[in-house]
Amino acid sequence: MSKMSEISTKPERSGRRRRSSQSQSVAASQHHMPAQSWGLAPLNDDQCQMIHNQALIILDEIGLSDAPDAVIDLLTPHGARLFDDGRLRIPPSVIERVMADLPRQFTLYGRGADNDLTLGGNHVYTGSGGASPKLLEYDDEGQACYRASTLSDLYQAARLVDHLPHIHFFARSLVATDMPDAYSLDINTAYACFRGTAKPILTSASSEQAANDIIAMAAHIAGSAEALRQRPFFGFNINHVVPPLRFDAASCLIIIQAASAGVPVMINTFGQLGASSPVTMAGCLAQTMAETLAGMAIAWAVSPDARAVFGPRPMITDLRTGGMSGGSGEQALLTAASAQMARFYQWPSSTIAGATDSKTLDAQSGYEKAINVSMAVQSGAHMITQAAGAQASLMAASMAAYVIDNDMLGAIIRASQPLAVNTSTLALDDIRQVAAGDGHFLGQRATLDRMNSDFIYPDIADRTSVEEWLANDRPDLIIKANARANAILEQAPISYIPGAADQIIHQDYDIKLQL
Numbered sequence: 001m002s003k004m005s006e007i008s009t010k011p012e013r014s015g016r017r018r019r020s021s022q023s024q025s026v027a028a029s030q031h032h033m034p035a036q037s038w039g040l041a042p043l044n045d046d047q048c049q050m051i052h053n054q055a056l057i058i059l060d061e062i063g064l065s066d067a068p069d070a071v072i073d074l075l076t077p078h079g080a081r082l083f084d085d086g087r088l089r090i091p092p093s094v095i096e097r098v099m100a101d102l103p104r105q106f107t108l109y110g111r112g113a114d115n116d117l118t119l120g121g122n123h124v125y126t127g128s129g130g131a132s133p134k135l136l137e138y139d140d141e142g143q144a145c146y147r148a149s150t151l152s153d154l155y156q157a158a159r160l161v162d163h164l165p166h167i168h169f170f171a172r173s174l175v176a177t178d179m180p181d182a183y184s185l186d187i188n189t190a191y192a193c194f195r196g197t198a199k200p201i202l203t204s205a206s207s208e209q210a211a212n213d214i215i216a217m218a219a220h221i222a223g224s225a226e227a228l229r230q231r232p233f234f235g236f237n238i239n240h241v242v243p244p245l246r247f248d249a250a251s252c253l254i255i256i257q258a259a260s261a262g263v264p265v266m267i268n269t270f271g272q273l274g275a276s277s278p279v280t281m282a283g284c285l286a287q288t289m290a291e292t293l294a295g296m297a298i299a300w301a302v303s304p305d306a307r308a309v310f311g312p313r314p315m316i317t318d319l320r321t322g323g324m325s326g327g328s329g330e331q332a333l334l335t336a337a338s339a340q341m342a343r344f345y346q347w348p349s350s351t352i353a354g355a356t357d358s359k360t361l362d363a364q365s366g367y368e369k370a371i372n373v374s375m376a377v378q379s380g381a382h383m384i385t386q387a388a389g390a391q392a393s394l395m396a397a398s399m400a401a402y403v404i405d406n407d408m409l410g411a412i413i414r415a416s417q418p419l420a421v422n423t424s425t426l427a428l429d430d431i432r433q434v435a436a437g438d439g440h441f442l443g444q445r446a447t448l449d450r451m452n453s454d455f456i457y458p459d460i461a462d463r464t465s466v467e468e469w470l471a472n473d474r475p476d477l478i479i480k481a482n483a484r485a486n487a488i489l490e491q492a493p494i495s496y497i498p499g500a501a502d503q504i505i506h507q508d509y510d511i512k513l514q515l
Contacts, residue, residue: 158196
């Protein structure tokens with residue numbers, strides 16, 4: 001098994017962890033342990049080094065086009081060069097400093113310490129995501145329909161995730177298609193997320209103005225700009241590159257703005273194998289690493305202590321159609337290799353897994369999500385977005401899917417935990433006693449004590465006997481999940497925005513969420 005932590009020589013750094021007495025989420029009292037990586041390694045050490053070396057060549061000899069002036073001004077004093085062809089080339093010496101300086105570990109805060117996520121090490125957290133434009137709904141009989149998603153849907157999704165213990169963070173999963181323009185979409189998306197959950201939040205912005213106003217909104221909620229800097233409870237998902245190798249100017253400026261304010265930045269790169277990156281996985285990985293390293297360099301140039309999450313997320317293209325194939329076996333392999341490369345760099349990392357191609361909550365949805373999320377967990381990505389709720393190649397999200405996927409994630413998380421082998425767990429005394437006594441362990445004290453501590457039980461999955469299942473009129477999983485989601489959302493909502501801050505936000509911004 002490859003140990004990528006032995007490759008890099010950069011010094012250990014850790015983020016500062018602070019506690020808060022602010023209100024906790026509904027799920028905070030429940031057990032939501034992170035998964036743990038076992039270091040699945042599709043690549044050997046030499047292959048990781050080869051991909052890294054190729055990424056350095058791409059940055060140094062090919063570079064990226066369309067760099068905004070602010071990025072040029074940040075990186076050229078450190079040795080980057082703008083050539084006559086308009087491409088900004090970044091030499092290996094700059095990347096070496098980026099690798100040495102940026103934190104290897106920091107905390108992604110929720111509102112309340114029970115929701116804090118420590119990014120780094122072998123902890124793996126699963127969350128929502130997708131920015132889907134449609135909602136997949138089910139009626140009481142399990143009939144499905146698709147419709148355009150709204151701001152209210154996004155808010156309800158945040159509320160639902162707040163109650164589901166194995167979904168650790170909320171990344172914007174639905175597009176509010178009822179917003180009149182991009183700025184209104186950005187502001188109202190952030191507000192709906194901030195109000196709906198106390199778990200760590202990932203949102204996005206399409207302009208400097210929107211990013212600035214979202215940061216100001218969050219500062220009102222935190223109490224001050226300094227309080228937000230100390231415990232930033234959200235981060236920006238930022239796609240700073242349009243593959244192949246072209247900066248997105250607006251997104252680069254948001255990296256600069258967010259890193260300056262101490263807000264975490266998710267440095268995400270979405271190349272599609274065979275379309276916007278090479279058709280070979282090795283070539284796709286090399287280009288993706290180069291593009292993601294360029295974004296990390298921008299964050300580093302703003303501040304060597306920037307809370308930057310390394311987010312290479314190359315996607316598989318079904319070359320028969322040109323469409324994305326997020327549930328394929330190739331996607332699981334490519335994601336695992338990307339996560340392994342993130343371990344090579346030893347930064348907090350994120351990836352996508354769970355982007356099933358299925359249009360409903362069927363067997364295809366289950367097996368595609370399970371294989372992709374499981375491999376992402378075992379390969380060591382620290383944050384897995386789109387792990388719950390996403391359907392139809394990220395074109396839709398489903399409330400019922402969140403509930404079903406929460407069960408799936410609980411099982412994957414439990415399966416990732418290390419096995420305890422010690423005098424107590426070897427249970428020699430229990431074996432001796434039962435062998436000479438009742439002949440079963442059901443009444444043993446240890447069995448009763450460990451019934452709840454050692455097991456994660458599904459919320460809606462069916463473990464009854466065949467006879468019970470038949471007697472209960474063959475309960476359908478989708479119908480049960482839909483009913484469970486509805487029951488949660490029928491509860492009185494909790495607002496995670498203090499009243500005074502909420503009043504200021506409504507005065508300053510055109511908040512359209514109707515409650």
